Amino acid sequence: MDAYDFSAIEARWRDFWSERGFFQTDTSAREGTYYYLNMFPYPSGYLHVGHGRNYIIGDLITRVKIMRGLQVLNPMGWDAFGLPAENAAIENNTHPWTFTQKNIDNAKEQFRIWGVQFDWNRELATCLPDYYKWTQWLFVQLYKAGLAYKKKATVNYCPTCDTVLANEQVVGGVCERCDTPPEPRDLEQWFFKITNYAQRLLDDLSTLEKWPDNVVKMQENWIGRSEGAEVTFVAETGDPITVFTTRPDTLWGATFMVLAPEHPLVDKLATDAQREAIATYRDQAARASEIDRLSTDREKTGVFTGGYAQNPVNGEKVPVWIADYVLMTYGTGAIMAVPAHDERDFAFAIKFGLPIIPVIDRTDGLAKSVVFPGSVDADFAHRLDALHIDYERQPLGDLGEGLFVTMHGEAQIDKYVEVMRENLAPGNWNEIVGARWLFVFNDTVLELDGTASDREILARCKAIYPPVGKNRTVMEMLNGLSFYRNVLFHAEYGTMIHSGEFTGTPGDRAKADVSQWLETKNIGRATINFRLHDWLISRQRYWGAPIPMIHCEKCGQVPVPEDQLPVLLPETEFIGKMGLADIPGYADTTCPECGGPAKRDTDTMDTFVDSSWYYLRYINPQDATRAFARSDVDHWLPVDQYVGGVEHAILHLLYARFITKALYDMGHVGFTEPFARLFTQGMVCHTAYKCPDHGWLYPKEVSSGATTCPKCGKDLDISSFKMSKSKRNVVDPKDIVDHYGADTERLYTMFMGPPDRDIDWTDEGIRGAFRFLNRVWTLIISSLDQLGAVGTKANTAELDESALSLWRRVHRTIKKVSEDIEERFSFNTAVAAIMELFNELSPYTSGGTVDAALLREAIDALVLILSPFTPFVCEELWQRTGHTDSILEQPWPSYEDAALEQDTVEIPVQVNGKLRARITVPAAVAVDAAALKDAALANERIQAELAGKNLIKAIAIPGKMVSLVVK
């Protein structure tokens, strides 16, 4: 008998499917179409088994859909522009395209070996002129629609490399190539106005029901909608300073303002005395930005401008500061600081001694007070006991023992104030902090309700106890006692206090009421702000799509006329490091409008632009007259199933959604979302070994089971990481295919675990898959002479019990595998079900009488449902079992409902929640609750269980179980 010779088998079928054109798609089809799409890859140098996961899933689904008789589109292309190619080209002194082309060839060969099929007639590469021509066309459309504009923006400039760095090139705050911290530079940059679509991008997320929840959430967070108000303060200079706040109800507590260091008004507000300090701070903030903003909990820094503004709601004069915790890129670049109800403002105010006035009541009614030793008589504690007020005695530094009082609710606080007023010894004070802000003095009780009382209270305290004079505000003084720390600040919605006519407004209305009032007073208005900002697409690089714009002194910015596209990348020897601006002669052109001399834009586009529309180009990839045909894309899109890595959950998917909506608004497409259903597959990880001295080791270097370095004997750091060259833990598909074949790799990849989860590749696991294929091979080849004629089906009337059981298993498995693949994306359980079928089939073939027709039915079904996983061996087995056509010409098997029904059913019986018996009943009984209950009660085991006890309750769930309650 033939052994399972996978390499011969795979060689035989490798080109068969493409030669027969099974994977070529007719996009003029309008019936039964299915668009499957993998995120197209960047053509990097090599593919490892982890990359395979994505494409194997796609190939598997495509094969099933073809067998379903659908017209399937599963294209492949290359996201080929970008920095790695450019860097590699510099290193090898070659053109990026040379490098890219080689990688593309490698990848295509790898796909061929994996048996992963695509419609190669639709291949595209974003770096080729017939693609980027249409990327430029897209840019021009966006420009004409007012969605592309130029403005000054700060970029990272590396002084050593003498070039601009993309954000991704700044790693850990330094240039990835030379470790120099980049300098910020202001340059004119192109942006796409994605913020125009913020609300729609957010709203339409709710229509994406078939997207993973976590991706939807990530996009939601990224868009970052917040509702609030814009409020205008007026500076002493007369300049309006508009701020955005989500808490207009806290306006009365705005005791200072903070502007971003880059805010345009800073120069105007600055007093001469502060000018130098401001300049220094701005400089330092600009330089430090990238590195330091990584740490959120670093101490607040800032500088006073010297200027003041007026709080429009209470007329208070508030100082204006600058600080780098306020970002120029969010809101208006200026904030009103409400230190009593914002953590950051609180920290800033404490550090710089700015007043902190609570204006929102606590919702929990919690208040605290510290009674200093000697400020009351010894009986005071008993009085508190009588009032049921909690306190603890604790030492207060070297002053002696104090009472640390905790109160809940207004009534208790009032009683406490009363008893404190009666008992406070002369020359003392006592404060109540939290739900109330009261200071009991011998002659009066003062409330901390504004900056005036802040000053008065502090002055009185200082007079009584001079050491507190070092504090600049009452809050700073209170902050000195750690007992108070958790009641000094809160960010909850609550009843407004110390807020003029709004005092007493309940928390659930405060925000809306104040917003409305601001509007009538013409001080501000309710507004919505988004975290999302416009998409900076300019790159000062060579290897990207040139921005098709011309700058003419007379006519201004002029788009390149569409009939003159593409603007080609200049052919040049000297590439890399520099951008298009450095290529002599590139920029020189004539103005399309006036014909005079003009300059081309020398920026190229972010590669995310290339990938934001490629799914459209696949429909008409060779159309030289247009980017795509609306009549075709309107039929084929949205993409039925989009699959890719979760690392693209935000940017790529958001940009693609934006571009689709923009194209819709411009009338180029008839749909508003590009991807109907999304699946994000997990990463494949592998054990990596790290020696403290010798760094990362190849798994081969470490003898199996060893935990120490083979070179120095030190303990290795062994853990699992995403496969990467640098960690030396990649598994090369070549090794796997050579040893076990591509089918085994495919099967194991699908069987490893749930496809949306990260998973470890193990060398033991792959052997299990290989063993299984060997068993399948051996069983089928050795059963050939027992096999019924092609096309025969089992006659159930003639089958004995074990045969009937197998017959049912066959159909049950078809059902499960179909659902697991097409509905649940649960390939691991589909494989398990096929293994179970095999585990029943195998003993059947060697167990005496074998029904030839049933065996035919079972083996055909097994081969068909296994074929999307392991197409090579299945195609071979299909032929060996007597078929003359290809599996892909076969319909996906259907199951018979009759086979899903059992004659008898095993039903578990519980007594008091514990499993006590399993009864086997006819199917008719199992579905009848009353009969099922009787059957359970009749059971011997249950009878014994019930003996001497009362049956309280009997629950019978038809088809599922019986549950008895006894006493």
Place this chain on the structure above:
RNA sequence: GCCGGGAUGGCGGAAUUGGCAGACGCAAGGGACUUAAAAUCCUUUGAAGGGUAACUUCGUGCGGGUUCGAGUCCCGCUCCCGGCACCA
């Protein structure tokens, strides 16, 4: 800090709608074949109790709860992973 997701045998995982926990695979043990090894085949395998016959108890990160019944639902935690992070 905020927002997601997760935790089940020695390991990867299964249990789809609240209904027999541990499917399937790996690893490990025992046996067959073999001069031997590999491969293959058979077999045992959640833990505990004199316990590889059919019994009992315990068992899905921890603590409570709802229910006849909870891996699954509710409340409160712990730890791990991912995203965002001074976003006003």
